[in-house]
Amino acid sequence: MLPLKFSIQRARNLKALKPSIFALRSSYYFSTGVVEPSSSLRSPPRVPNLIGGKFVDSQSSSTIDVINPATQEVVSQLPDIDKLAMNITTEQGKTLKDAHGDVFRGLEVVEHACGMATLQMGEYVPNVANGIDTFSIREPLGVCAGICPFNFPAMIPLWMFPVAVTCGNTFVLKPSEKDPGASIILAELAMEAGLPNGVLNIVHGTNDVVNAICDDDDIRAISFVGSNTAGMHIYSRASAKGKRVQSNMGAKNHAIVLPDANTDATLNALVAAGFGAAGQRCMALSTVVFVGDSHSWENKLVELAKSLKVNAGTEPDVDLGPVISKQAKERVCKLIQSGVESGARLLLDGRNIVVPGYKDGNFIGPTILSGVTADMDCYKEEIFGPVLLCMKADSFEEAIHIVNRNKYGNGSSLFTASGAAARKFQTEIEAGQVGINVPIPVPLPFFSFTGSKASFAGDLNFYGKAGVNFYTQIKTITQQWKDLPGGSGVSLAMPTSQ
Ligand code: NAD
Numbered sequence: 001m002l003p004l005k006f007s008i009q010r011a012r013n014l015k016a017l018k019p020s021i022f023a024l025r026s027s028y029y030f031s032t033g034v035v036e037p038s039s040s041l042r043s044p045p046r047v048p049n050l051i052g053g054k055f056v057d058s059q060s061s062s063t064i065d066v067i068n069p070a071t072q073e074v075v076s077q078l079p080d081i082d083k084l085a086m087n088i089t090t091e092q093g094k095t096l097k098d099a100h101g102d103v104f105r106g107l108e109v110v111e112h113a114c115g116m117a118t119l120q121m122g123e124y125v126p127n128v129a130n131g132i133d134t135f136s137i138r139e140p141l142g143v144c145a146g147i148c149p150f151n152f153p154a155m156i157p158l159w160m161f162p163v164a165v166t167c168g169n170t171f172v173l174k175p176s177e178k179d180p181g182a183s184i185i186l187a188e189l190a191m192e193a194g195l196p197n198g199v200l201n202i203v204h205g206t207n208d209v210v211n212a213i214c215d216d217d218d219i220r221a222i223s224f225v226g227s228n229t230a231g232m233h234i235y236s237r238a239s240a241k242g243k244r245v246q247s248n249m250g251a252k253n254h255a256i257v258l259p260d261a262n263t264d265a266t267l268n269a270l271v272a273a274g275f276g277a278a279g280q281r282c283m284a285l286s287t288v289v290f291v292g293d294s295h296s297w298e299n300k301l302v303e304l305a306k307s308l309k310v311n312a313g314t315e316p317d318v319d320l321g322p323v324i325s326k327q328a329k330e331r332v333c334k335l336i337q338s339g340v341e342s343g344a345r346l347l348l349d350g351r352n353i354v355v356p357g358y359k360d361g362n363f364i365g366p367t368i369l370s371g372v373t374a375d376m377d378c379y380k381e382e383i384f385g386p387v388l389l390c391m392k393a394d395s396f397e398e399a400i401h402i403v404n405r406n407k408y409g410n411g412s413s414l415f416t417a418s419g420a421a422a423r424k425f426q427t428e429i430e431a432g433q434v435g436i437n438v439p440i441p442v443p444l445p446f447f448s449f450t451g452s453k454a455s456f457a458g459d460l461n462f463y464g465k466a467g468v469n470f471y472t473q474i475k476t477i478t479q480q481w482k483d484l485p486g487g488s489g490v491s492l493a494m495p496t497s498q
Contacts, residue, residue, distance in 0.1 A: 301390075311358070
């Protein structure tokens, strides 16, 4: 726990700083070239903490191995390369192209945060009463913290610390223990770009470190992204300590397909959003509700999914890599089996896939279950693997009802050629991020990431205006500048504006 304590102290001792947003901007232009994977390393380096601007070895005698999901080899306990995308692929398993997307979507937030001067502008009303002006300003909170999941090792840290530090806060980042390397590389780049020492700090670990972050009196706000189990625990523990918490959690995103939709474009979108990143995206489309005749498109869907190439993320032309761990693979396979046992039809089974050269990898091929119903475990639980569930509805209304009954509300998409249907959908659907002929409707950072229902706890979302509000405290100032009349006596009545 010592590194955490030091890093919080260091962060607290700094006066709230306004790092140069122009310096930060230059971090946008780094390259993510390809180098040899570090998976063959015999004795992997230890991932250091970052405290007060120095990378320091942890004092802990225990370590957590970072495992390459394609080979089971210990990649590193921190990579010593500067190649972000390759690091993501070797630690997380996603394809290199997808890893570049991971970085790119995060850099969009950095770019947005570069406009912080205008984003955090307050409000001013002159002469609200005779000689009195009122204005509001947004001030930094102090020390903020972020706790990250494994599935976007670059994008999710970049949802957090660039916004927090440009608002004037210091930050303690706890990356996922499964793929911490990208956070370290990002921190190096931020410091190279001019971020003052101690503004961004990184601590590694699991539950104990997270609990210490929740309990620490100096930390004022926590950003969390991950599962519901961890997210609700952190939300209640940290809120009980009076902290602000924004908690982005699990999902079960549905697509509704109407028969008038463009068949090929819709099927391409379903396959990309269902199986991309091996289904390990919180905005993956994991359930399709076919309305009426569109149900007959299932066969074509299977053919398209069969054509996808499963391999290690570093291989050329690969579509999906392995899932993050052996335990994750076991869990996904168990949920597929439970679907079969409760009556779903397995149209495509990826469980026994063999990937030449990577016999130990956690690979699961694209899997499609049809005839899924809302009472099945495979439907009720987030699978977080390359598994697409197909349901059927007789009418558009029934399909909307199915989606709205689901407890999650991260995202939902409609595929149609009808403007009237699209308008009905955007009005009636109970999900925080809505796509119309767009499979993964993650907004650009001038909007916010607006998951709802069980997919989010808190009331200020990540990035966008809400993100700025989350990391700042509003202060409202009322000032009077006029020649004050003397001799009018003391009035104890409630002051009114006149
Ligand atoms: P996870 O909850 O297992 O881990 C996330 C973080 O919480 C890690 O840093 C981990 O160390 C910590 N943690 C885990 N269990 C904890 C506990 N009991 N107490 C304290 N800390 C704990 O999540 P994951 O497997 O890394 O990520 C996958 C999940 O994240 C999925 O549910 C996915 O939907 C979700 N996710 C959501 C979003 C979103 O924006 N809604 C984005 C990405 C991922």
